[in-house]
Amino acid sequence: MIPRPSDKYRPFRPFARDFSERTWPSRRIEHPPIWMSTDLRDGNQSLIEPMSVERKLRFFEQLVKIGFKEIEVGFPSASQTDFDFVRKLVDEKRIPEDVTIIVLTQSREDLIRRTVEAAAGAKRAIVHLYNACAPAFRKIVFNMSKDQIKEIAVSGTRAVKEFTGQHPETSWRYEYSPEVFSTTEPEFALEVCNAVGDVWQPSPESKIIFNLPATIEATTPNLYADQIEWMHKNLKRRDSVVLSVHPHNDRGTAVAAAEFAVMAGADRIEGCLFGNGERTGNVDLVTLALNLYTQGIHPGLDFSDIDEVRRCVEYCNQLPVHPRHPYAGDLVFTAFSGSHQDAIKKGFAQQQPDALWEVPYLPIDPADLGRSYDAVIRVNSQSGKGGVAYLLEQEHGLALPRRLQIEFSRAIQRVTDETGSEVTSGAVYKIFSKEYLEQDQPWKLVRHRITGDPKADSGHQFSIDAEVEVNGEVRHLQGKGDGAIAAFVDAVGMPIRIMDYHEHAIGTGTDTRAASYVELRVGDSATGFGVGVHRDIVTASFLAILSAVNRHAAADVTQPDTAETTEA
Ligand SMILES: CC(=O)SCCNC(=O)CCNC(=O)[C@H](O)C(C)(C)COP(=O)(O)OP(=O)(O)OC[C@H]1O[C@@H](n2cnc3c(N)ncnc32)[C@H](O)[C@@H]1OP(=O)(O)O
Numbered sequence: 356m357i358p359r360p361s362d363k364y365r366p367f368r369p370f371a372r373d374f375s376e377r378t379w380p381s382r383r384i385e386h387p388p389i390w391m392s393t394d395l396r397d398g399n400q401s402l403i404e405p406m407s408v409e410r411k412l413r414f415f416e417q418l419v420k421i422g423f424k425e426i427e428v429g430f431p432s433a434s435q436t437d438f439d440f441v442r443k444l445v446d447e448k449r450i451p452e453d454v455t456i457i458v459l460t461q462s463r464e465d466l467i468r469r470t471v472e473a474a475a476g477a478k479r480a481i482v483h484l485y486n487a488c489a490p491a492f493r494k495i496v497f498n499m500s501k502d503q504i505k506e507i508a509v510s511g512t513r514a515v516k517e518f519t520g521q522h523p524e525t526s527w528r529y530e531y532s533p534e535v536f537s538t539t540e541p542e543f544a545l546e547v548c549n550a551v552g553d554v555w556q557p558s559p560e561s562k563i564i565f566n567l568p569a570t571i572e573a574t575t576p577n578l579y580a581d582q583i584e585w586m587h588k589n590l591k592r593r594d595s596v597v598l599s600v601h602p603h604n605d606r607g608t609a610v611a612a613a614e615f616a617v618m619a620g621a622d623r624i625e626g627c628l629f630g631n632g633e634r635t636g637n638v639d640l641v642t643l644a645l646n647l648y649t650q651g652i653h654p655g656l657d658f659s660d661i662d663e664v665r666r667c668v669e670y671c672n673q674l675p676v677h678p679r680h681p682y683a684g685d686l687v688f689t690a691f692s693g694s695h696q697d698a699i700k701k702g703f704a705q706q707q708p709d710a711l712w713e714v715p716y717l718p719i720d721p722a723d724l725g726r727s728y729d730a731v732i733r734v735n736s737q738s739g740k741g742g743v744a745y746l747l748e749q750e751h752g753l754a755l756p757r758r759l760q761i762e763f764s765r766a767i768q769r770v771t772d773e774t775g776s777e778v779t780s781g782a783v784y785k786i787f788s789k790e791y792l793e794q795d796q797p798w799k800l801v802r803h804r805i806t807g808d809p810k811a812d813s814g815h816q817f818s819i820d821a822e823v824e825v826n827g828e829v830r831h832l833q834g835k836g837d838g839a840i841a842a843f844v845d846a847v848g849m850p851i852r853i854m855d856y857h858e859h860a861i862g863t864g865t866d867t868r869a870a871s872y873v874e875l876r877v878g879d880s881a882t883g884f885g886v887g888v889h890r891d892i893v894t895a896s897f898l899a900i901l902s903a904v905n906r907h908a909a910a911d912v913t914q915p916d917t918a919e920t921t922e923a
Pocket residue numbers: 397398399430432433434460461462463466485486487496497507534570633
């Protein structure tokens with residue numbers, strides 16, 4: 356019988372009994388780990404097309420600019436490109452004083468010799484040696500006993516010691532990885548690491564790096580954290596060890612595993628930008644670093660121009676970053692849904708520049724990553740009035756009163772429902788302009804002259820002479836009122852009741868214009884808005900009145916039933 360998929364696996368349990376001594380769940384991350392970028396270890400990072408020297412160099416310079424102090428620059432014994440690249444960095448003195456390069460090798464004498472040759476002459480370098488220790492690898496790949504596997508690690512370490520000793524011009528350090536630590540019995544991983552340490556003889560001044568990779572992510576992040584804490588507590592010479600982790604993302608939980616591992620005692624994290632790497636990738640260092648901001652911790656890496664970093668990585672890896680990728684994706688600071696837009700708009704309005712960040716739905720200020728607010732709110736059929744109003748305010752300086760927001764969002768909804776697609780901010784303004792600002796038929800204001808004395812108490816302090824076109828025919832109107840608007844309404848001669856009025860300035864200095872919003876009722880009709888924009892505030896309000904009158908006339912002709920809907 357063919358087994359069910361779930362019958363083909365058994366749960367991975369690192370310890371025979373529960374590791375109940377764990378303390379990591381109560382810990383918090385209080386400072387950033389040592390970051391190690393392994394982006395340039397080309398063979399491992401599994402690109403469809405491995406990076407050329409030119410791309411590797413560009414990537415290296417980007418990593419330096421971000422602030423990485425430890426950069427794995429290649430697997431020099433694996434390819435001439437990697438070897439040449441490492442030599443180029445060294446010979447052309449491209450490695451900044453405070454940056455240490457790392458070179459990876461299998462535990463084979465010829466490969467170790469070539470690896471050391473590649474990095475010799477650098478001011479500082481770390482040789483990184485690995486061999487798999489997990490049961491399946493012992494059985495399937497090496498067909499060796501535990502002792503023989505340990506001997507691979509120990510003899511490789513001796514070889515690194517010998518060959519690096521031949522190049523005293525470089526300050527060498529050593530990193531050892533019991534590959535596939537994630538599924539290795541912790542006791543055996545510990546035995547191998549301690550044996551390696553016995554050969555290398557690290558000291559608190561010159562520490563060895565023990566890197567414990569989740570080469571294949573095999574279980575939930577809490578169990579990985581247990582494994583790390585157990586090693587942290589049991590390693591010999593812990594004060595002479597930098598404890599490092601190298602999570603992969605097979606189960607999609609590499610970021611959580613890395614964070615828990617730091618809580619469990621890890622000092623250092625290896626990974627790649629945007630989670631590139633073999634299969635589902637190495638842990639994403641960008642996400643890990645930026646997660647620290649929301650805990651009030653500076654990551655020690657500079658992602659203040661995340662778009663530039665993303666462009667560089669996409670160019671070098673020739674792989675895209677997903678639009679939903681945390682912090683960096685095109686859509687991660689964008690809200691399409693109405694309730695989100697509403698909350699974000701209110702959040703931005705209340706956020707003070709020097710206060711704690713508190714904008715709903717945005718865990719981090721996009722500006723901290725060099726991203727603009729432009730794309731924060733986008734409008735489609737799921738959007739509400741808040742998003743539409745936000746775009747008009749941000750991009751065109753129009754602060755619509757609340758009831759107008761409701762009225763106008765219906766016009767937008769009609770378009771998004773019809774097309775099913777997003778409406779750009781430019782299109783929102785066009786629809787708004789057509790709906791309100793370009794409403795000059797049948798009534799069009801040509802000119803006006805207003806005289807008045809606001810202090811007088813006659814009840815008719817203002818007089819107006821206006822010239823308008825009605826259906827193209829010029830008319831001269833006169834009116835009186837206790838204000839400019841009342842005088843104009845009187846001149847128009849229709850049964851108009853002004854229900855609400857708002858105005859504000861757009862822009863500053865000589866470019867300042869006024870926006871007027873009028874909600875009015877003609878006779879017994881439903882109320883509706885009109886909007887006018889003009890350099891002169893009084894003219895803007897007359898334009899707003901005629902905009903509402905014209906919209907009323909159009910609704911009367913084309914939509915006899917809008918009365919119910921606009922009344923809402
Ligand atoms: C988890 C990681 O991602 S580690 C990084 C992985 N990246 C890469 O491997 C990319 C670069 N690698 C390469 O280009 C090649 O593997 C090379 C050049 C290093 C070596 O190539 P080859 O000599 O052809 O050997 P190959 O890779 O097939 O290695 C297999 C042999 O090495 C042994 N081996 C594998 N890993 C190790 C190790 N870490 N230490 C010692 N021996 C090892 C295997 O048991 C096998 O031995 P066998 O031939 O006796 O059966």
